[in-house]
Amino acid sequence: MNSRVLPLYATIAIFLVAYLICYLQFPAMLSTRVIGNLLTDNAYLGLVGVGMTVVILSGGIDLSVGSVIAFAGVFIAVMLRDTGLHPLAVFALLLAVTSAFGAAMGGLIHGLAMPPFIVTLAGMFLARGASYMLTIESVPIDHAFYDVLRSYYRMPGGGRLTLIGVTMLLAVVVGIILAHRTRFGTAVFAIGGGAQTARLMGVAVGRTTVLIYAFSGFMAGLSGIVFSIYTGSGYPLATVGTELTAIATVVIGGTILTGGSGYVFGTLVGVLTMGLIQTYIVFDGSLSSWWTKIVIGVLLLLFILLQKGLLILGQRQRSKMT
Amino acid sequence: MLLTIDNLSKTFPGTVALDSVRFDLKAGEVHALLGENGAGKSTLIKCLTGVHARDSGDVRLHGEPVSPGSTLEAQELGIGTVYQEVNLLPNLTVAENLTFGRQPTRFGMVSVRRMREDAKEMLAGFGLDHVNVSRELGAYSVAVQQLIAIARAVALSGKVLILDEPTASLDARETEMLFEVVRRLRERGLGIVFISHFLDQVFDLSDRLTVLRNGKHIVTAETAGMDRLGLIHHMLGHELDKAEDRRTTRSIRNERLHFKGLGRRGKIEPFDLTVREGEVIGLAGLLGSGRTETADILFGRTPADRGEATDPDGTIDLSNPRAAIASGFGYAPEDRKTDGIIADLSIRENIALALQARRGWAKPIPRGEQRALADDYIRRLDIRTSDAEKAVGDLSGGNQQKVVLARWLAMNPRFLILDEPTRGIDVGAHAEILKLISGLTDRGMSILMISSEFDELIAASDRVIVLRDRRHVSELVGDEIETSRIIAAIAAHDAEGAAL
Ligand SMILES: Nc1ncnc2c1ncn2[C@@H]1O[C@H](COP(=O)(O)OP(=O)(O)OP(=O)(O)O)[C@@H](O)[C@H]1O
Ligand SMILES: [Mg+2]
Numbered sequence: 001m002n003s004r005v006l007p008l009y010a011t012i013a014i015f016l017v018a019y020l021i022c023y024l025q026f027p028a029m030l031s032t033r034v035i036g037n038l039l040t041d042n043a044y045l046g047l048v049g050v051g052m053t054v055v056i057l058s059g060g061i062d063l064s065v066g067s068v069i070a071f072a073g074v075f076i077a078v079m080l081r082d083t084g085l086h087p088l089a090v091f092a093l094l095l096a097v098t099s100a101f102g103a104a105m106g107g108l109i110h111g112l113a114m115p116p117f118i119v120t121l122a123g124m125f126l127a128r129g130a131s132y133m134l135t136i137e138s139v140p141i142d143h144a145f146y147d148v149l150r151s152y153y154r155m156p157g158g159g160r161l162t163l164i165g166v167t168m169l170l171a172v173v174v175g176i177i178l179a180h181r182t183r184f185g186t187a188v189f190a191i192g193g194g195a196q197t198a199r200l201m202g203v204a205v206g207r208t209t210v211l212i213y214a215f216s217g218f219m220a221g222l223s224g225i226v227f228s229i230y231t232g233s234g235y236p237l238a239t240v241g242t243e244l245t246a247i248a249t250v251v252i253g254g255t256i257l258t259g260g261s262g263y264v265f266g267t268l269v270g271v272l273t274m275g276l277i278q279t280y281i282v283f284d285g286s287l288s289s290w291w292t293k294i295v296i297g298v299l300l301l302l303f304i305l306l307q308k309g310l311l312i313l314g315q316r317q318r319s320k321m322t
Numbered sequence: 323m324l325l326t327i328d329n330l331s332k333t334f335p336g337t338v339a340l341d342s343v344r345f346d347l348k349a350g351e352v353h354a355l356l357g358e359n360g361a362g363k364s365t366l367i368k369c370l371t372g373v374h375a376r377d378s379g380d381v382r383l384h385g386e387p388v389s390p391g392s393t394l395e396a397q398e399l400g401i402g403t404v405y406q407e408v409n410l411l412p413n414l415t416v417a418e419n420l421t422f423g424r425q426p427t428r429f430g431m432v433s434v435r436r437m438r439e440d441a442k443e444m445l446a447g448f449g450l451d452h453v454n455v456s457r458e459l460g461a462y463s464v465a466v467q468q469l470i471a472i473a474r475a476v477a478l479s480g481k482v483l484i485l486d487e488p489t490a491s492l493d494a495r496e497t498e499m500l501f502e503v504v505r506r507l508r509e510r511g512l513g514i515v516f517i518s519h520f521l522d523q524v525f526d527l528s529d530r531l532t533v534l535r536n537g538k539h540i541v542t543a544e545t546a547g548m549d550r551l552g553l554i555h556h557m558l559g560h561e562l563d564k565a566e567d568r569r570t571t572r573s574i575r576n577e578r579l580h581f582k583g584l585g586r587r588g589k590i591e592p593f594d595l596t597v598r599e600g601e602v603i604g605l606a607g608l609l610g611s612g613r614t615e616t617a618d619i620l621f622g623r624t625p626a627d628r629g630e631a632t633d634p635d636g637t638i639d640l641s642n643p644r645a646a647i648a649s650g651f652g653y654a655p656e657d658r659k660t661d662g663i664i665a666d667l668s669i670r671e672n673i674a675l676a677l678q679a680r681r682g683w684a685k686p687i688p689r690g691e692q693r694a695l696a697d698d699y700i701r702r703l704d705i706r707t708s709d710a711e712k713a714v715g716d717l718s719g720g721n722q723q724k725v726v727l728a729r730w731l732a733m734n735p736r737f738l739i740l741d742e743p744t745r746g747i748d749v750g751a752h753a754e755i756l757k758l759i760s761g762l763t764d765r766g767m768s769i770l771m772i773s774s775e776f777d778e779l780i781a782a783s784d785r786v787i788v789l790r791d792r793r794h795v796s797e798l799v800g801d802e803i804e805t806s807r808i809i810a811a812i813a814a815h816d817a818e819g820a821a822l
Contacts (some may be wrong), residue, residue, distance in 0.1 A: 004413075004458070177431060181431045181432050181434075182427075182430060182431060182432060183423070183425055183427065183432065185432075186414065186418055186422060186425065186432070189411075189413060189414055189418075190411050190414060190422065192413065193411035193412065193413040193414060194411060196407075197407070197409065197410065197411055198411065199373075199392070199393065200373065200393055200403075200405050200407070200409060201393065201409065201410065201411070201419075201422055201423070202392070202393040202394035202396075202397050202422070202423050203394070203422070203423070204392070204394060260411075260413035261413050
């Protein structure tokens with residue numbers, strides 16, 4: 001069996017076991033209500049996670065996404081307040097801006113051969129600063145269309161399947177196809193496996209790099225839209241540190257931080273695992289929400305150890321075959 | 323003329339790699355490109371295929387000027403290349419590697435089933451039927467990866483196929499298989515550029531040959547009209563120093579190391595080996611016969627699960643490479659691309675690295691000393707470089723191998739294992755390295771040398787151990803060491819090599 005799938009299986013197994021434990025303690029947790037909320041509450045995280053997965057698969061990193069989400073919220077709120085544009089037009093404008101922003105970062109990374117860490121760190125400050133330029137306080141969004149966007153389908157059992165939850169699931173499907181079933185996706189894996197070799201194989205490294213960060217920018221913008229629907233406002237201080245949470249979900253999802261190996265689906269499971277921990281803490285009522293961070297920290301460590309172990313195992317296996 | 327190159331020049335900082343070189347290729351011929359390490363062969367290929375931008379020069383395909391800006395554009399022109407460096411990505415599947423850039427798609431989505439079929443088709447004729455195209459490439463041996471890289475290049479080359487030292491990691495059978503493919507392509511009218519340091523292969527396969535020296539074009543001629551010595555003269559610019567045909571047998575010195583019943587299940591049958599001071603032991607056998615496995619066990623890379631190692635002072639710990647190094651063992655492995663060098667560090671740093679690790683990091687080697695060490699080996703191994711501070715990754719392939727060798731020689735181990743020490747090294751340096759090995763043993767170093775080239779084993783070894791099917795089947799000493807006997811031992815069918 002392909003040893004690279006193991007982290008994904010481990011993630012899924014951990015999620016199922018965790019869910020089982022939660023269920024045994026609080027049977028109410030196995031309901032469409034909880035599942036619906038899990039999707040809705042973590043939709044914005046899932047969206048940036050998909051973008052981040054593609055970036056990390058290519059061996060890169062995108063630290064700007066948390067700020068871009070905040071920028072998106074503020075941009076939408078201010079535009080809806082100050083102009084007569086329809087929200088859909090504002091969304092289109094926003095997605096164009098964030099995609100172009102990502103593309104520009106990708107261009108710098110490739111063109112100047114700069115580490116993605118530095119370029120996207122600059123992008124993080126830039127996007128955060130830009131949101132402050134638009135406003136320094138929380139701007140509420142009250143537009144009739146937003147009520148439409150908050151519509152949901154009531155599942156049997158009373159759970160709400162919201163539009164934003166479905167958007168996230170759709171984005172995961174698109175991400176899976178993009179990463180695992182297109183030529184672009186293979187190019188992403190190729191660059192993650194070794195940019196120099198990829199170039200010798202005929203990969204258009206520059207173009208692909210630009211597209212990767214543009215995609216991440218697009219997903220961050222989309223995540224911002226979803227977040228604005230979820231919170232009903234735009235706030236320049238929102239989602240500080242979300243980029244790190246997104247990286248954590250990607251790693252917990254079984255993608256290797258150095259690139260070239262991983263699964264978009266794993267990221268979804270990673271996001272749901274995090275959401276599950278939070279839900280458990282809410283159900284318990286006595287635990288501090290900081291426990292989420294502690295559990296995530298432990299999980300992260302566990303996964304890094306798992307990956308290291310698999311790496312050693314893979315090498316053993318290889319030396320056996322030669 | 324299919325391809326013509328005129329006046330091609332390329333300068334790297336501190337090095338003129340190509341100086342007004344010309345080269346041409348006809349349809350339906352194999353044209354060998356020859357020259358010492360660092361002569362500019364790989365650079366010529368890279369300038370031709372858009373990896374490096376050329377400073378000046380004119381390249382024409384079917385008389386039309388072309389200048390591909392990337393490998394991709396070269397592929398689109400019908401030029402498929404196997405570069406000297408690693409060519410494929412170990413993290414992708416075999417099928418993805420093979421079809422990359424041309425994956426069959428439906429509605430923009432890659433059709434995995436058809437991709438596998440395409441991949442299998444591309445592998446046909448390479449004797450790779452056992453390869454599972456859905457597995458990661460990295461799961462296969464270097465030789466298999468190399469054949470897969472060639473299969474990919476063959477499929478991409480509508481007009482020109484370029485092979486830069488394709489046979490360096492292949493055994494005789496695989497090489498013959500490759501040559502069959504090349505001959506077939508030649509008949510189909512492809513032009514093939516073949517780079518190799520194995521002169522036998524050049525005479526066997528090529529129709530014409532071109533020699534470069536120090537980045538300059540020296541000669542282009544019909545292979546049939548060229549003799550070996552003349553060719554070497556063109557390559558080196560002088561006659562080859564006549565290496566000894568046989569190592570002069572010397573008085574047997576003290577026994578130094580005893581390996582008794584060492585072995586590991588599924589890797590190598592238990593064997594006994596006694597190593598004397600100043601002795602060169604050759605290991606002969608086909609690829610997969612257990613040569614590398616023997617070396618791995620002796621160095622603790624795969625620790626033995628039985629047997630023991632002793633020297634006059636007691637037992638030696640060979641449970642891991644660190645322990646082996648601490649006992650004065652050294653090992654220059656076969657797969658130098660991954661195990662050998664750190665491409666971004668300079669020659670000086672690479673040579674000093676192993677020595678430093680042995681001394682412990684608390685006692686840094688003074689920079690001046692490192693420098694002197696590096697300069698010494700640059701001179702002794704004739705490493706072609708502008709200076710000791712050049713990054714090893716910027717050296718030519720053969721010169722990178724010399725740096726690996728230098729690293730281990732600098733540690734001055736008492737027992738040094740060399741796995742294919744002259745792979746990818748040119749004829750001139752080849753003789754130099756054998757001389758160097760001889761000089762080291764005079765000072766008391768014991769050497770275990772693995773080689774697929776019998777001439778080299780015969781010239782250097784005091785004893786040759788022949789392996790077959792993961793066991794040591796016979797040992798040849800003194801005058802017994804000759805090609806026919808080695809071949810007989812390798813080919814013998816009955817277990818103990820009784821055919822001798
Ligand atoms: N990227 C680079 N930067 C600087 N110098 C380089 C670079 N690539 C090659 N060189 C230099 O150009 C010269 C020619 O190297 P090249 O790789 O073409 O040699 P080669 O003929 O292929 O040798 P080999 O038989 O060892 O592979 C060498 O002196 C090498 O150090
Ligand atoms: Mg070369």
